[in-house]
Amino acid sequence: MEDKSALKDRVIKLMRENKLEEALAPCTRLCQLAPDDAEAWQTLSTINGKLEHFAEAEACSRRAIAIKPDYADAHSNLGKVFLRLGRLDEALASFRQAIQFDPKFSSAYCNAANILSAQDRDDEALAYYEQALQHNPGNIEARHNLGVALSRLGRIEEASVSYGEVLRLYPTAVETLCNMADGLIILGRFDEANEYYQRALALNPDLIQAHVGRARVLEKQGNYDESYECIKPYLASGVEMPELATLYALLCRRYNRCNEAVELAEKVLARKARQLGRFPRMQLHFALGALYDAAQNYEHAFSHYRQGNECAADGEFNPQEHVRFVDRIITTFSAERVKNGPRAAMRSDQPVFILGMPRSGTSLVEQILASHPAVYGGGELDTVIKFTKTLPAVLSTVQSYPECVEALTQEKCDLLARDYFERLNTDSMNAVRITDKMPANFLHLGLINMLFPDARVIHCMRDPLDTCLSCYFQQFFAYAYAYTFKLEHLGVYYRQYRRLMKHWHDVLPLQIMDVRYEDLVADQEALSRAMVEFCGLEWDDHCLHFHESDRIINTASYNQVREKIHNKSIARWKHYEPYLGPLKEALKDGTPA
Numbered sequence: 001m002e003d004k005s006a007l008k009d010r011v012i013k014l015m016r017e018n019k020l021e022e023a024l025a026p027c028t029r030l031c032q033l034a035p036d037d038a039e040a041w042q043t044l045s046t047i048n049g050k051l052e053h054f055a056e057a058e059a060c061s062r063r064a065i066a067i068k069p070d071y072a073d074a075h076s077n078l079g080k081v082f083l084r085l086g087r088l089d090e091a092l093a094s095f096r097q098a099i100q101f102d103p104k105f106s107s108a109y110c111n112a113a114n115i116l117s118a119q120d121r122d123d124e125a126l127a128y129y130e131q132a133l134q135h136n137p138g139n140i141e142a143r144h145n146l147g148v149a150l151s152r153l154g155r156i157e158e159a160s161v162s163y164g165e166v167l168r169l170y171p172t173a174v175e176t177l178c179n180m181a182d183g184l185i186i187l188g189r190f191d192e193a194n195e196y197y198q199r200a201l202a203l204n205p206d207l208i209q210a211h212v213g214r215a216r217v218l219e220k221q222g223n224y225d226e227s228y229e230c231i232k233p234y235l236a237s238g239v240e241m242p243e244l245a246t247l248y249a250l251l252c253r254r255y256n257r258c259n260e261a262v263e264l265a266e267k268v269l270a271r272k273a274r275q276l277g278r279f280p281r282m283q284l285h286f287a288l289g290a291l292y293d294a295a296q297n298y299e300h301a302f303s304h305y306r307q308g309n310e311c312a313a314d315g316e317f318n319p320q321e322h323v324r325f326v327d328r329i330i331t332t333f334s335a336e337r338v339k340n341g342p343r344a345a346m347r348s349d350q351p352v353f354i355l356g357m358p359r360s361g362t363s364l365v366e367q368i369l370a371s372h373p374a375v376y377g378g379g380e381l382d383t384v385i386k387f388t389k390t391l392p393a394v395l396s397t398v399q400s401y402p403e404c405v406e407a408l409t410q411e412k413c414d415l416l417a418r419d420y421f422e423r424l425n426t427d428s429m430n431a432v433r434i435t436d437k438m439p440a441n442f443l444h445l446g447l448i449n450m451l452f453p454d455a456r457v458i459h460c461m462r463d464p465l466d467t468c469l470s471c472y473f474q475q476f477f478a479y480a481y482a483y484t485f486k487l488e489h490l491g492v493y494y495r496q497y498r499r500l501m502k503h504w505h506d507v508l509p510l511q512i513m514d515v516r517y518e519d520l521v522a523d524q525e526a527l528s529r530a531m532v533e534f535c536g537l538e539w540d541d542h543c544l545h546f547h548e549s550d551r552i553i554n555t556a557s558y559n560q561v562r563e564k565i566h567n568k569s570i571a572r573w574k575h576y577e578p579y580l581g582p583l584k585e586a587l588k589d590g591t592p593a
């Protein structure tokens with residue numbers, strides 16, 4: 001009679017030597033001799049799976065599970081087989097079974113998370129990646145893929161931390177180097193992004209992702225010719241890559257190549273749609289929307305913008321919840337509380353807050369002011385918004401924002417004001433004025449009034465239909481902009497914005513200047529002079545030539561503010577009127593004349 005122990009030893013030896021074909025027969029014989037040995041069937045499943053004998057692998061895993069129903073490894077192995085066969089729902093169920101029987105099974109958590117991410121369920125995937133890392137902090141696959149999921153959810157800074165941990169352990173992880181650089185571009189840290197791409201290229205000089213990434217940095221910095229030269233070889237050789245197609249869409253108009261850019265983007269979408277994740281699909285649809293809009297093919301443009309927003313629509317905006325939030329802000333910052341509440345004793349007239357709806361001209365206004373030698377353009381600073389998230393902890397109160405401001409004292413106001421200035425770029429310290437153009441700060445003017453009583457506020461306004469449509473046509477990375485994914489949600493958000501700005505005008509003692517985009521376009525010099533005067537500065541002619549500034553801009557309007565003012569965007573909504581029913585309906589009874 002054959003020795004089962006010797007057979008098992010032989011199988012193990014052959015598998016260690018990666019001699020899978022040779023291991024198949026003795027392992028099959030072992031299972032025949034020991035039909036109730038779950039571990040033997042599990043080993044045979046592993047061998048068949050690696051040899052791509054998937055039907056046999058599935059049958060062996062099922063046999064192992066029948067013998068030992070709580071066999072976590074066998075459930076995991078069955079999940080891997082389903083994964084290779086593209087049966088994702090069954091694979092996910094198997095990995096969840098493995099986790100149920102072994103709650104510390106790190107690789108099963110990671111595999112389940114990978115499936116959820118592939119199904120565009122990144123919120124759910126995060127929890128599984130975190131569990132995988134809790135039980136095995138050295139699981140580099142989970143650490144890297146956690147960064148990917150966070151990036152896709154717009155949580156770029158957190159993703160960078162995750163990628164940084166991978167690179168600390170494995171500095172030569174080329175894909176992670178490129179992903180880190182991609183995130184740094186979104187954060188506006190272009191020089192750092194370029195360094196990571198260079199590190200990746202030092203390891204793999206032919207890496208297209210890194211070459212295209214460097215070209216993206218050049219385009220963001222306004223070095224269009226250099227950017228185009230970087231990607232020309234890949235365009236000429238017919239590379240079909242979503243990042244290349246979206247970058248070409250940005251550059252093509254300067255070189256009269258729009259038709260070629262459309263062809264490439266449509267081809268990538270058509271041929272690779274099933275392989276592409278939600279984020280690349282979204283980028284391609286927005287790129288095509290912009291190209292068709294420029295070609296005045298408004299039907300195709302709107303179709304692609306709609307599909308782009310549908311790709312992003314998992315970040316759900318709750319209109320009723322937002323209305324209640326605005327109700328709470330108005331109640332908290334009542335006229336009486338504004339009048340009698342604490343305000344920082346540490347006074348500074350440096351800050352100029354430029355705010356309003358996104359796409360209402362905030363970037364243009366900041367660029368005009370930042371062209372003045374006495375003004376430092378701070379860009380979209382998220383400091384005030386972060387304050388609103390950390391205030392309950394800072395104030396040691398169970399109340400959330402905005403109600404927690406009732407616990408603010410003058411001492412705490414001074415502390416927060418100092419913290420704000422400490423977070424600013426050191427280059428700004430000598431400026432007479434510092435701009436903060438985070439549009440959503442309109443939600444927090446009550447808090448700004450408490451921290452910066454001497455600040456100036458420039459409120460940017462624009463035709464509601466043009467504003468909302470421009471938001472709908474803009475690909476936003478952060479899920480704070482989830483209200484832009486649907487026209488009806490944009491209408492609700494716009495109405496609440498106007499309602500809240502009226503309240504601030506009624507109750508706040510802050511200096512607030514309303515600037516209409518259409519007025520700025522009609523008479524650039526007059527309104528520019530008025531804004532400079534409002535900021536307490538002498539006029540400087542550089543403000544008329546803002547488009548010549550070499551200042552790096554990392555907002556949605558970074559290309560527009562490099563151009564002279566034009567009126568092409570005024571009444572743009574008329575081209576899309578047939579599609580705007582949901583927006584108009586949502587704006588009813590709230591649209592200003």
